[in-house]
Amino acid sequence: MLNLDETIENIKLCKHIPEEDVEELCTKVIELLIEEANIQHVDTPVTICGDIHGQLHDLLTLFKTGGECPQTQYLFLGDFVDRGFYSLESFLLLMSLKVRYPDRITLIRGNHESRQITTVYGFYDECVRKYGSVNVWRYCCEVFDYLSLGAIVGGKGGVFCIHGGLSPDIDSIDQIRILDRKQEVPHEGGMCDLLWSDPEDVSGWAISPRGAGFLFGENEVKNFLRINDISLIARAHQLVMEGYKEMFDQGLVTVWSAPNYCYRCGNIASVLTIDDNLNRDYKVFEAATQDVSAIPSKKPAVEYFI
Amino acid sequence: MNIAYKTTIALMLSPQEKKDKIIRSTDIDALSCRYSSNRLSYFFPADPYTEILVQSYQKNLQYCQGYTGLSSGRLLRSSFGEKKFPLINRGTYFRTKAIDLIVDQFLKEFPSGQIVSLGGGSDTRAFRILHKYKHVSYFEIDFPESVKIKHLAILQSEELKNIIEYEGDDKVEINNKQEFENFQPCLHTPRYHLVSYDLRNLAHGSKDFVEQLQTFNPGLPTLLLSECVLCYMNPEENIGCLKYFKDICIDYLSVVIYEPISLGDTFGATMARNLSERGINLLTFNEFPDLKSKLKFLHDICGFQTVRLTDLSSIAGYGRRSEPHKESWVDVQEIYRINHIELIDEVEEIRLLLQHYCFCFAEWSPAQNQKHLVGIDRWNWLESLN
Numbered sequence: 005m006l007n008l009d010e011t012i013e014n015i016k017l018c019k020h021i022p023e024e025d026v027e028e029l030c031t032k033v034i035e036l037l038i039e040e041a042n043i044q045h046v047d048t049p050v051t052i053c054g055d056i057h058g059q060l061h062d063l064l065t066l067f068k069t070g071g072e073c074p075q076t077q078y079l080f081l082g083d084f085v086d087r088g089f090y091s092l093e094s095f096l097l098l099m100s101l102k103v104r105y106p107d108r109i110t111l112i113r114g115n116h117e118s119r120q121i122t123t124v125y126g127f128y129d130e131c132v133r134k135y136g137s138v139n140v141w142r143y144c145c146e147v148f149d150y151l152s153l154g155a156i157v158g159g160k161g162g163v164f165c166i167h168g169g170l171s172p173d174i175d176s177i178d179q180i181r182i183l184d185r186k187q188e189v190p191h192e193g194g195m196c197d198l199l200w201s202d203p204e205d206v207s208g209w210a211i212s213p214r215g216a217g218f219l220f221g222e223n224e225v226k227n228f229l230r231i232n233d234i235s236l237i238a239r240a241h242q243l244v245m246e247g248y249k250e251m252f253d254q255g256l257v258t259v260w261s262a263p264n265y266c267y268r269c270g271n272i273a274s275v276l277t278i279d280d281n282l283n284r285d286y287k288v289f290e291a292a293t294q295d296v297s298a299i300p301s302k303k304p305a306v307e308y309f310i
Numbered sequence: 311m312n313i314a315y316k317t318t319i320a321l322m323l324s325p326q327e328k329k330d331k332i333i334r335s336t337d338i339d340a341l342s343c344r345y346s347s348n349r350l351s352y353f354f355p356a357d358p359y360t361e362i363l364v365q366s367y368q369k370n371l372q373y374c375q376g377y378t379g380l381s382s383g384r385l386l387r388s389s390f391g392e393k394k395f396p397l398i399n400r401g402t403y404f405r406t407k408a409i410d411l412i413v414d415q416f417l418k419e420f421p422s423g424q425i426v427s428l429g430g431g432s433d434t435r436a437f438r439i440l441h442k443y444k445h446v447s448y449f450e451i452d453f454p455e456s457v458k459i460k461h462l463a464i465l466q467s468e469e470l471k472n473i474i475e476y477e478g479d480d481k482v483e484i485n486n487k488q489e490f491e492n493f494q495p496c497l498h499t500p501r502y503h504l505v506s507y508d509l510r511n512l513a514h515g516s517k518d519f520v521e522q523l524q525t526f527n528p529g530l531p532t533l534l535l536s537e538c539v540l541c542y543m544n545p546e547e548n549i550g551c552l553k554y555f556k557d558i559c560i561d562y563l564s565v566v567i568y569e570p571i572s573l574g575d576t577f578g579a580t581m582a583r584n585l586s587e588r589g590i591n592l593l594t595f596n597e598f599p600d601l602k603s604k605l606k607f608l609h610d611i612c613g614f615q616t617v618r619l620t621d622l623s624s625i626a627g628y629g630r631r632s633e634p635h636k637e638s639w640v641d642v643q644e645i646y647r648i649n650h651i652e653l654i655d656e657v658e659e660i661r662l663l664l665q666h667y668c669f670c671f672a673e674w675s676p677a678q679n680q681k682h683l684v685g686i687d688r689w690n691w692l693e694s695l696n
Contacts, residue, residue: 115655124396125655202657213628215653243658245576268584269662270576308570308581309343309401309667310336310538310590 006032008104015097016064018090023135026096030143033099036106037150042185043177044110044155050077052157052165052276054240054248054259055114056098058088058126061292062263062273063097069289070275073101074108079155081240081259082114082167082199085144086125087266092134095144113151114167114240115199115216118189149186153198156234158282163236170220170228170237171197172209177232191216202242203256222252229255236284238276247274247288257284264291268307323376331376332589333542334453335385337431338367340538342389343402344434350651352403359434362470364390366463367432373490374455396652397660401667403648404626405568408639408669409435409535412566415685417443420531420562424449426523426555428509429539431456432463440502441473447501447530449523454506457495461504464497474502498524510543513550520558531562531681541569544593552612556674562681564673565614568622571668572599578666601693604670609695614672618686619693623664628657629692637688 006028014021051070056063070076084098085091101109115121122128122141131141156177157163164177173194174180183195190196200217203225204210210219225237237256244260251257263273277285323331345364348357371382413435416423424447427436436448450460464470465482476499484490495506505522512519520526534555540548556563572578572595582595598604601619608614623629625639640648654660671691675681687694 121653121655124393124652129393213649213657214655215649243662264580266659268577268580269659270578270580308585308663309398309405310339310570310585 008100012097012100012104015093015100016060018060018093020134021096023140026140027143029096029099029103030147032103033147034150036102037111037147037152040150040152042153042181042183044112044152045159046079046110046155046157046165047077048158048162048278048280048282050079050110050157050278052079052081052163052238052259052278054081054261054274055083055243055265056080056088056094057083057116057262057265058085058091058094058130059262059265059292060088060090060093060097062261062289063094065263065289065292066261066273066275069287070277074105077108079110079157079165080112081165081238082112082151083116083240084111084114085127086116086122088126088262089130091127091130092140092144099147110155111151112154112165112167113148113185113189113199115189117148117151119145119148120188149188151185153180153183153185153195157238157278158280160233161235162282163238163278164228164232164234165238166198167239168197168199168217168241169201169203169239170218170224171201172218172220173197175228175231200241203239203251203258222255225252225255235282243269243271245269245271247272248276248286263289266307267291327375329589329591330453331374334374334431334456336538336542336590337452337456338371338385338389341367341432343394343398344406345390346394347399347402347406350399352399352648352651353406354647357434357438359437359467359470362467363432363434363460363463366459366466370459370462370484370490373484373487374459395656396654397656397663399652400626400648400654400660401622401664404622404640404664405537405667405669406435408622408625409537409566409568410438411639411689412671412686413439413533413535415688416531416533416564416683417446419683419685421445423531423533424527425533425535426451426526427535428551429453429456429542430535430537432460433537435535436502437470437473447503447525447527449503449505449526451505451507451509453508454495457497457504457506458490458493461495461497462493464504474499476502496522500525509539509551510547512554513543513547519554526558528558528560532559532564534563534565536565536567536569538569540567541592541594542590545597548594548607549612552608556613559674560676561679562673562675564671564683565608567604567608567668567670567672569668570595570666571601571604571621572596573666574599577662581666601668604668605693605695608670608672612672614674615696616671616673616682616686617693617695618671618691620669620689620691621665622667622669623661624690624692625669626660626664628661628664637690639689 006025084095128141154166171194197217204219206219206221212219242258244258249258259276261273272288274286274288344360348360372379422445426449429452430450497504598607605617608617627645
């Protein structure tokens with residue numbers, strides 16, 4: 005039987021979590037997520053976090069920066085896994101907190117919470133390496149399919165939270181509410197775009213260099229804000245060297261929470277707190293440590309052209 | 311002395327030998343990137359020769375200085391067995407493509423020109439070029455062990471022997487370190503010369519090196535290629551090497567340099583730290599941190615008359631929008647094909663990474679002769695000086 009508080013402490017220390025415990029945790033978190041809407045309503049105050057990407061030590065710094073859960077309420081915008089060396093531990097920690105304090109933490113889906121992407125970007129390999137089988141990866145992928153697609157913070161006039169951005173197929177948030185989200189992220193269409201698109205200085209919609217989703221411009225953002233009676237789109241998905249970046253007359257913000265992304269990019273990270281009056285407060289933080297414990301002794305994959 | 315003790319002694323390298331071993335091993339890294347891109351069909355047409363070089367490493371790396379059967383097996387498994395990230399595959403494609411474009415333009419304007427590749431290791435461009443152009447001479451210069459690996463690869467392949475017009479039919483099989491040590495590195499055919507030499511010595515007055523290049527003709531237009539090679543030499547050695555070739559060429563010399571730059575930012579600082587943890591020191595990284603300082607280096611210090619610079623990010627279409635009258639480096643359809651081989655979720659990262667790799671072209675010819683590679687301005691450059 006899973007002892008949550010003990011498991012949370014073990015995860016923080018990067019200890020091996022038994023496969024049965026992972027299965028039980030995934031089952032419990034699915035029971036919670038299945039009840040959630042495609043667009044979750046979240047009350048203020050809440051602290052919004054961008055991509056984590058398996059950087060467990062930096063996730064721990066994030067909680068020190070923003071305050072521990074449950075004292076601080078959190079909303080994570082997806083991309084918990086891949087790229088970093090501790091994807092599994094990062095995702096297990098977030099799931100454990102979700103099961104332990106269901107009303108104090110909301111997890112929405114990023115484009116990396118997908119079977120296809122995790123086989124390319126490291127989470128699959130990490131699970132197989134740590135457990136010698138694909139079971140744990142499979143349990144986690146089951147969870148991915150139940151994650152909400154987005155959230156609204158603070159109700160009317162509040163903040164629309166999504167991993168990627170807008171879709172030419174979606175004008176109103178109500179259209180998202182009726183999607184059937186419980187599936188692998190499709191290669192195209194509304195659900196795909198919400199997780200893959202990026203804001204850019206373009207007029208209208210443009211092709212995304214990522215090969216999925218779209219680039220969307222200022223007009224699209226302003227229309228979306230107006231139609232849906234919201235004041236801000238908070239999204240993640242794009243590395244921002246300064247940790248966060250507001251665009252389009254502060255109508256959109258990118259929040260990035262993986263400092264020194266991939267142990268390579270030299271960027272700082274941030275979280276965004278929205279208070280009861282919908283004021284924004286950004287807190288920035290740097291990479292946990294140059295401490296060797298953050299990087300396993302095994303040589304990481306080629307990172308540069310040498 | 312017992313055998314185990316002897317082996318231990320043989321494996322003990324001096325600090326300089328260790329550094330050089332790491333520099334030579336960057337060739338395995340580069341080869342593994344080409345191998346990965348090629349397997350995923352980034353290159354079109356595919357590169358049929360990379361596989362042959364991989365096999366040569368698989369057979370012979372164990373005999374190289376500082377390796378054992380186990381340690382070489384381990385390095386090769388991790389290099390060629392593990393998947394590369396899409397950004398590495400794409401970057402590898404674009405760097406190769408950009409240099410190919412310059413080489414093609416050079417041989418179009420100077421069909422009897424010659425190409426000298428510095429520290430090209432197991433790169434396969436020589437074979438592709440010799441196969442495609444029947445009048446070019448190609449010279450490759452690298453450390454003895456790297457040259458031996460390539461030489462052995464050629465001897466194993468009828469296809470490569472045909473391409474370089476190798477007449478012999480000797481079969482060489484290396485079975486131990488001693489045989490590898492004794493194996494003669496250099497290989498010469500009328501159009502292809504594989505030469506073992508430590509390029510750092512060019513800065514220290516080895517004036518007669520050119521004799522080792524045998525059929526090298528100082529009177530012919532010459533293109534020098536450095537793909538992540540000069541960056542492992544200190545500034546004096548850089549100058550010494552470039553000036554050496556400028557001094558021996560009496561008609562026309564151009565050089566293509568592709569290598570990392572720090573840009574003086576946090577990405578660059580992190581890169582220097584990460585690489586130095588792997589024992590790799592980029593010796594001009596901070597000295598010439600950006601395109602402007604590279605331009606000054608090539609023009610003011612080395613005396614090249616024409617200099618063009620850009621970065622790999624612009625070449626790959628991640629930079630600022632191109633000037634409309636210029637050709638993009640890679641046409642839109644080709645970029646579309648490349649971008650759809652693998653879904654890429656690292657656009658900002660790839661842009662950042664590729665911005666930190668400069669692509670330089672510089673040329674020199676004596677005043678009375680004023681030769682230029684006219685086609686060089688077909689493409690977009692971020693910095694230029696005539």
